[in-house]
Every structure is written in structure tokens, then in C-alpha cells.
Amino acid sequence: MKPSIFITRKLPDTVIEPLNSEFEVEMWDKEDVPVPRDMLLEKANGASALITMLSDKVDTELMEQAPSLKVVANLAVGYDNIDLEAANQKEVVICNTPDVLTDTTADLTFALLMTSARRIVEADRYIKEGQWKSWSPLLLAGADIHHKTIGIVGMGSIGEAVARRAKGFDMNILYHNRSRKPEAEEKLGAVYVKLDELLAQSDFVVVLAPLTEETEGLFQKEQFKAMKKSAFFINAARGAIVNEEALIEALNTGEIAGAGLDVFVNEPIDSNHPLLSLDNVVALPHIASSSTETRLAMMNLCVQNIIAVLKGDKPKTQVK
Ligand code: GLV
Numbered sequence: 001m002k003p004s005i006f007i008t009r010k011l012p013d014t015v016i017e018p019l020n021s022e023f024e025v026e027m028w029d030k031e032d033v034p035v036p037r038d039m040l041l042e043k044a045n046g047a048s049a050l051i052t053m054l055s056d057k058v059d060t061e062l063m064e065q066a067p068s069l070k071v072v073a074n075l076a077v078g079y080d081n082i083d084l085e086a087a088n089q090k091e092v093v094i095c096n097t098p099d100v101l102t103d104t105t106a107d108l109t110f111a112l113l114m115t116s117a118r119r120i121v122e123a124d125r126y127i128k129e130g131q132w133k134s135w136s137p138l139l140l141a142g143a144d145i146h147h148k149t150i151g152i153v154g155m156g157s158i159g160e161a162v163a164r165r166a167k168g169f170d171m172n173i174l175y176h177n178r179s180r181k182p183e184a185e186e187k188l189g190a191v192y193v194k195l196d197e198l199l200a201q202s203d204f205v206v207v208l209a210p211l212t213e214e215t216e217g218l219f220q221k222e223q224f225k226a227m228k229k230s231a232f233f234i235n236a237a238r239g240a241i242v243n244e245e246a247l248i249e250a251l252n253t254g255e256i257a258g259a260g261l262d263v264f265v266n267e268p269i270d271s272n273h274p275l276l277s278l279d280n281v282v283a284l285p286h287i288a289s290s291s292t293e294t295r296l297a298m299m300n301l302c303v304q305n306i307i308a309v310l311k312g313d314k315p316k317t318q319v320k
């Protein structure tokens with residue numbers, strides 16, 4: 001019997017083609033609806049490998065029902081949806097998709113920063129709603145980006161890629177990270193600072209840290225109070241790093257100037273959520289790595305990782 005693989009979302013046939021000759025491949029048949037939990041558990045039972053989305057919880061309950069499971073390839077660089085300890089105990093290899101998405105994610109993060117600062121979404125809405133009556137001296141005047149200070153919280157490879165973009169805009173680069181990054185300091189002139197100093201000095205606070213016990217709820221009322229009133233808060237990491245109530249209050253009371261958000265505590269966020277009613281919020285549906293090229297590269301990497309593990313080889317990108 002061929003080992004079986006379950007894929008929790010519909011992926012293009014060309015992506016799964018390399019699996020077909022040696023494995024039994026089954027795929028949830030919807031692109032934009034997650035597989036129901038009970039079906040995921042049922043399919044995991046008997047599967048040797050899973051390709052999962054960041055919206056699927058891969059926990060003890062799942063692994064206990066999946067005695068033949070050898071590898072889970074998560075279609076994301078983040079893996080906070082996966083219980084690594086449980087995976088270790090069950091000797092299930094966990095893979096993610098770093099590197100292939102770094103520049104694409106950095107592009108979107110910088111675009112979100114620029115969109116927020118220069119009020120691009122508001123301006124688009126303004127013209128399409130027929131509000132444009134004349135050129136006016138301060139019409140939709142935003143904030144400058146060049147020569148301002150960016151503060152990057154989480155200086156992994158995506159953080160560094162954002163810093164490279166910031167350098168091209170002659171920005172001052174501050175960063176905060178668990179460990180120092182001497183190479184980024186030397187090459188990009190990035191300056192390591194404590195978080196409170198980063199918050200006090202930055203015109204743009206950009207969060208790119210993974211969601212961990214240390215970063216969960218890192219941004220509370222106090223952190224937004226510590227920021228400049230003219231500052232923008234950009235989050236392309238995970239929603240749960242931020243207390244959204246505190247963010248809403250900071251945006252409403254003018255503690256900060258605006259926010260660009262690609263991620264939310266609950267995804268998909270309810271369209272009636274108060275964050276979405278604010279003009280100084282630009283909201284995106286978790287699309288930072290979503291260029292066609294990069295999403296296909298991420299899918300192909302998941303497929304290669306699964307083939308490697310099931311053949312007894314070392315996968316390209318195993319989570320430590
Ligand atoms: C997306 O958020 C990812 O972790 O790849």
C-alpha cells in the first residue's frame with residue numbers, strides 16, 4: 001500500500017503531481033474554506049504526511065489519532081499553529097517554508113508601511129467616490145517615509161529584508177530582537193535598541209517577530225503610549241502579538257497616527273470589528289507572502305519536504 005498524504009486545502013494539480021506516483025494523495029476540495037476539524041482528525045488517522053495551513057491546529061489531539069504520521073509540512077514560515085513538543089514526543093518531523101517567502105513578505109510589509117503613511121487606500125476611495133473637486137494644497141497630506149526612523153521588532157530574515165528596503169529610502173534603522181544581528185548592523189547600519197527605546201524613537205514600528213510565549217500580547221496600552229503620536233504601527237507577523245483593544249484605543253485617542261495590519265487575533269476578522277471602521281487603519285487579509293510565484297514556491301517546498309522525509313532523507317527546511 002502506498003503511504004498516504006492528506007492536504008488540508010485545494011492546491012493546484014501541477015504542485016501535487018510529483019507525489020502521485022509513489023503516494024496516495026487526498027486533498028480537501030475547497031480553496032477558501034478550511035477543512036472541518038473532525039474531517040482533519042479522520043484524515044490524519046492513517047496519513048503518513050500532512051500539508052497544513054496556518055489555520056489548522058496541529059496539536060496533541062491530532063497527533064494521538066495519527067499513529068503513522070511522520071511529517072507535517074506547514075504552508076507558512078510561522079508555525080505557532082503547531083505543538084512542537086507534542087510533535088517531538090511523537091517523532092513527527094515539522095517543516096515550514098522559510099526563505100522562499102522572505103522578499104515577497106518584505107515587499108508587502110513595506111507596501112503596508114507606505115500605504116499607511118501616504119493614505120493610499122483613503123485616496124483611492126476618495127477619487128472613486130467622486131469626492132475630488134480640485135487640487136488642494138493639503139489634500140490627503142500624509143507622512144514622509146524617507147529619512148524617518150523605522151523600528152523593526154523581530155529581526156529575522158524578513159526583518160532584515162525590510163531593513164534593506166528601508167535603507168533604500170534613507171531611513172534610520174532601529175531594531176529589537178532576542179539576539180544581536182552584527183551583520184545587519186554592519187551592512188545596513190541597523191542599530192540595536194531596547195524595546196522601549198525603539199518605541200520612543202520610531203516613526204514606524206514594524207512587527208515581524210514570530211508568535212511565541214514571549215511575544216504574545218507584547219503590545220499593550222503602555223507600549224502604544226510609549227510611541228510617538230505621529231507614529232504608525234505595522235504588523236505583518238501575528239495578530240496575537242497585539243492587544244487589539246489597546247490598539248483601537250491608541251488609534252481612537254490619537255496616541256498613534258495609524259496602523260497597517262496584515263494579521264489579526266481572529267482570522268478572518270469580523271467585518272464589523274471596530275478596527276475596520278477606523279480611517280487610519282489599513283487592513284489586509286493576511287496576504288504578506290501572497291504573490292503567485294512565492295505561494296507556488298512555498299507549496300513546492302512543502303511537497304519536496306514530504307518526499308524527503310518519507311524517503312528517509314533530510315528535509316530542506318525542518319523546524320528546529
Ligand atoms: C504567514 O503568515 C507565514 O507564516 O508564512
Ligand code: GLV
Nearest residue numbers: 156157158159208
Ligand atoms: C519573522 O517571521 C521573521 O523572520 O522575522
